[in-house]
Amino acid sequence: MTTELAARYTPADVEPAILARWNDARAFHADPADTLEHGRKPYAVVIPPPNVTAALHMGHALNNTLQDILVRWRRMAGYNAMWMPGTDHAGIATQTVVEKRVLAQDGKRRTDFAREDFVAKIQAWKDEYEATITNQLKTMGCSCDWDRQAFTMDPPRAKAVREAFFRLFKDGLIYRGKRLVNWDPATQTALADDEVENQEIDGHFYYLRYPLVKTTASPASAYAESYITVATTRPETMLGDTAVAINPRDPRAAALRGMSVRLPIVNRIIPIIEDDYVVLPVEYGGDPLDTKAQFATGFLKVTPAHDTNDWDIGLRHHLPVINVLSPTAAISKDHGWPEEDFAQGDDELRNLLGMDRFEARKAIVEWFRREKLLAEVKPYRHSVGHSYRSHVPIEPYLSDQWYVATTKAIHGHRAGENVPGTEVAAESLVGFALRAMEPTQRGGEYGARSREVMKTDEVQRNRPWEGRLRFIPERYARNFQTWHENPRDWCISRQLWWGHRIPVWAADLPRPADIEPKPTDRGPDAQVYAALDTAVGGKFSAVFSQKFPAAQYHLTVPDQQGSPDHVRVYICLRHEHQACEAWLKSCGFVQDPDVLDTWFSSALWPLSTLGWPDDTAELAAWNPSATLSTAREIITLWVSRMVMFNIYFRDCLPFRDVFIHAMIQDGEGRKMSKSLGNGVDPLDIIHSHGSDGMRYTLAQMTTQTQDVRLPVLRDAATGRNTSDRFDLGRNFANKIWNAVRFALSYLNEDPGDTTGADTELALADRWILSRLARTVHDTDASLESFEFSGYAQGLYDFIWRDLCDWYIEIVKPTLRQSMVQRGVLAVCLDVSLRLLHPVMPFLTEALWEPLNWAAPDRGAGVLGKGVPGIQIPVSKLLIRSVWPIVPATLIDPEAEGEFALAQQVITAVRQVRTQYKVPPRQQIEVSAKVPPALAQKAIMRGLLMETLCNLTVRDLGPKVEKPAGAAVAAVGQIEIYLHNLIQADAEKDRLGKKLDELQRSIATLEGRLSNASYVDRAPPHLVKQSQDQLVAAKAEAENLRGQIAAL
């Protein structure tokens, strides 16, 4: 049976069938037993789980192509390779898209539904997009172990999240804190700092006057004015001011010391305090180049509840915190605003209640204007944080949140034992992350100190993970390090419905009056236990363990233990246990309504996908995994947290190498994003160029750069995007298809009588095998060092330039008879397909089968003695075939040098042919003068010329003279005379140009060699080289002059 290949490669006709073949063979599936029982080296990659918010775009296509290249390569190279697929629930992002859709479709808001009903809607969305994403990845050919597909909110992952939370909670690393968070009033949720986008907006500085109040404590002041002026961009927050601050270095500070101001509208009396944070205005010694100093008045209104810096000032000066906003960012007295303000405040105060923050801003400014307390308004362009989802300005908002203490020393830590060169406790989550860094990638003081310590301190080396985390490209290690040297605690609660519910139940229990509260270092005190015992009608621990012998819990109380009447208690349950939860509810406990930050479950991904917290074979085999490939913007959000958690929970790294791929931008250099609408669906590209074409092009673009531009064309008729950048990969695929098609047409044929045919490797054979050996070597080196572009480019050059343009063209006339050439060609194609398979899996797999039919032994019988050492055992499926071993001994510098000379001669002859407009099909006659040393070999070159230049060699040797009327093609000392092309003027012209070129290079060389410093100081071999070149160039120039004269 022979397989007829079409003249053109049509991916759509091939890819689905190949995919089915892989599926039938379960070719993507990996078994941990291969490692644990049979000793195969493990190679695991966990996919960065795409968000289920939307379909994948080109950035995902790039990242997943690179991962697939690594996994397929390692699989062929004999590793037990497993690629773990899955998706991320992406809390806020997914909830937001669903809220938008429900609002657009039904005109309903989230709060119009019961929590479970709305979560079901999000679940449906998730199912839809998870299917879309999975289909995209499969269509791309990603060889994920689909049997293992995971989702960050499925039951096994929920179990891991719960366990992780419980352990952190029990170890005192999770705490409840009252903090200012980035509040999104539209979605009513707290955002992480990283979820806030800054936008430049045109705003105003409002200059507000606060009247001074003289108190008994203040001296009869010398201060000239009866008011001070504060500057603010957010006048509405003045309602919550609890102080006005001045810099102690301000010359006016002394005169105001001890004085107060009356806060307009509210009539609250607030102190003037002194704090270094306040920027000095230019006229009082501020930096004239500082924009803030130009706008500053020297007086800063301090609103601890509504500004993060003011919160810090408030802590320093023990100021009251007055929250004047509701969660929707309307002025409200129901969230911590003392009633007495409303007794003494102006009528205006009541009018403001219920107003939106921007409405209130206008009203307050207007009021100040009316009351002649508005000094000035200046336009001011500044950046304002916006929610990355709802795009409304965020509001710093006081709320209760759960935090992970990332810098807190984990028990067992000895005081003062910090990560060298930092303030970070060595045995803390952040300490783990820093110490995990590969020592050569550590920079600055930390790098210097830690390398010193690692040399001397045994303790530092007793951790299996220490010093092994490596970033590629290396520069990203610095991002990672800097982030961890300035750590903050991690806010893990989100006011959302879509996510892992926080497994904590809280109760405010009546405070037992008869027991003294006794503060302790750790854990609840006697009073708390008494309150609990009362609530459950017995000793709490006894009651609990009697009722639920299998359940486990941990108790904590917050730092501020509630009100005088009540104590607050938090109970974290280790496992899901409905009966226990119901019982807690009956005792007055309420489950925390919030869910966990998405990154909490993502941080566990390398663990949870392998079955943690259970002690599974998968974990033993594939954690730590080998490589994480991801985007630079989540180095801190995600990479850091996986490292911290994996070390904390399992005492090993989640992965050793972190490859950071480029960001794909559109033609204008903008990041591809859904909001800009410039994203590209990989399926569109697959539609226009095929999966392999897309994958090859993406790999070829992956250099060490951090951004890649991809100009995109949109087809108005179909709405599909495409880009001619992908022509590169599509054309290459077609080229390979046709090279194999060509080879098959010969290999499938009976050679007939081969007596007298070549049995030795000729120059071209030795040359192409040498190039093949180099290509295998370069491919391995590129893949080892994550140089995807080099990998792709190297194969392009070998297959297209060397194999197709030269070798195949040379062997065409003789291939039918030559078993040597057949064998060499089969070997070259075999190895090429293997090397290409990781990046172009469909095409190569499709061609593998017909190659197996046509050349089952790859010509081994003939080549047995000629090409030793190539190991390419043939198996049915390429994906399961072994990575080729081609010995470096095949690298043949002599053949390469000789062949290169032949190439130059052939190119020179072709140039002359073109210049004289000789029709390609017209055969011409030549003779050639070659130096004696080359005469024998040059016969071979003559044969190559006859094939590749369509000519007949009449005469060849050291003594050949140029016939009259011949044009000359010269390479070094070789001269080819193309007969009967007599056009004296044209030839003069042509040779004159060559002479000019030669003379320029003679001048350059002479200049260089006449420079004494060069001759003395440059490496001798370079000097020698220049000298040789000069001699050769002079001889050639002399020769040319003679030819021109003879014309």
Add this chain to the structure above:
RNA sequence: GGGCGCUUAGCUCAGUUGGCUAGAGCGUCGCUUUUACACAGCGAAUGUCGUCGGUUCGAAUCCGGCAGCGCCCACCA
């Protein structure tokens, strides 16, 4: 404001420890379709390597200044 990266042919980009006349793909021009492949072949044109200065026998490459672009972090008086 701090950090990182980029600036090389019309476009998108290579150029790995400094060393022949700076390369590729696309595009352009010419020739070639009973040819494995026109998604092809052969040949050609196109560059003060952003700019100024320094180190060096020698700089696209190393160092410094300047300009422009992009990303990340911090920042709402």
